Amino acid sequence: MPEYAFIGRSNVGKSSLINMLTARKGLAKTSATPGKTQVINHFIINDNWYLVDLPGYGYAKVSREKRARFSAMIEQYLQQRANLVCTFVLIDIRHEPQTNDMDFMNWMIEQQLPFAMIFTKADKLSKTAAAKSVAHYTEVVLQYWTEMPPVFVSSSETGQGREEILSYINSLNQLYKRNQ
Numbered sequence: 001m002p003e004y005a006f007i008g009r010s011n012v013g014k015s016s017l018i019n020m021l022t023a024r025k026g027l028a029k030t031s032a033t034p035g036k037t038q039v040i041n042h043f044i045i046n047d048n049w050y051l052v053d054l055p056g057y058g059y060a061k062v063s064r065e066k067r068a069r070f071s072a073m074i075e076q077y078l079q080q081r082a083n084l085v086c087t088f089v090l091i092d093i094r095h096e097p098q099t100n101d102m103d104f105m106n107w108m109i110e111q112q113l114p115f116a117m118i119f120t121k122a123d124k125l126s127k128t129a130a131a132k133s134v135a136h137y138t139e140v141v142l143q144y145w146t147e148m149p150p151v152f153v154s155s156s157e158t159g160q161g162r163e164e165i166l167s168y169i170n171s172l173n174q175l176y177k178r179n180q
């Protein structure tokens with residue numbers, strides 16, 4: 001079955017977004033304390049595809065050793081999971097491009113692994129400020145990349161982006177099934 005992973009810095013809102021997309025509040029454990037998700041959690045949807053909640057990267061308060069173990073685990077998962085159709089890289093809409101996000105996305109490009117970007121917590125900015133922030137981020141990364149991956153803007157508070165993300169997943173599911 002096709003699966004979709006959600007990754008990004010600790011506290012960016014991965015687990016909250018999974019709950020928003022599935023409309024099931026307590027499904028993925030969320031927390032105001034970064035580092036909540038520490039294992040790879042699979043959630044089966046409608047008996048025919050999976051959402052995958054990954055631990056956040058760049059969380060300083062877990063030990064160095066544990067951090068290294070997480071990233072080895074995540075790297076292996078991303079490289080070896082044959083049914084992983086797309087990884088969604090989550091970015092807090094309020095933040096400037098950060099080194100660890102860029103490192104991660106550049107690594108995905110090198111590995112030729114498909115990903116899309118989701119700007120999270122859009123409710124924390126006005127519509128204008130949100131659009132400005134996405135435009136700025138795009139301008140910065142296009143200094144390094146030749147094209148943008150698919151980009152979504154979301155809020156787990158308001159449900160913004162839910163339909164767009166689910167319909168993107170749905171279209172990839174159709175393609176996946178056709179190619180089986």
Ligand code: GTP
Binds near residue numbers: 036
């Ligand atoms: P780790 O599992 O620790 O890596 O974190 P995570 O990326 O899964 O983040 P999580 O979903 O646990 O959310 C972290 C905090 O941000 C929680 O306090 C959430 O309530 C808050 N949060 C997540 N998404 C949103 C959002 O869209 N809007 C607002 N205002 N807060 C959000």
Ligand code: MG
Binds near residue numbers: 015016030037053054
């Ligand atoms: Mg989490």
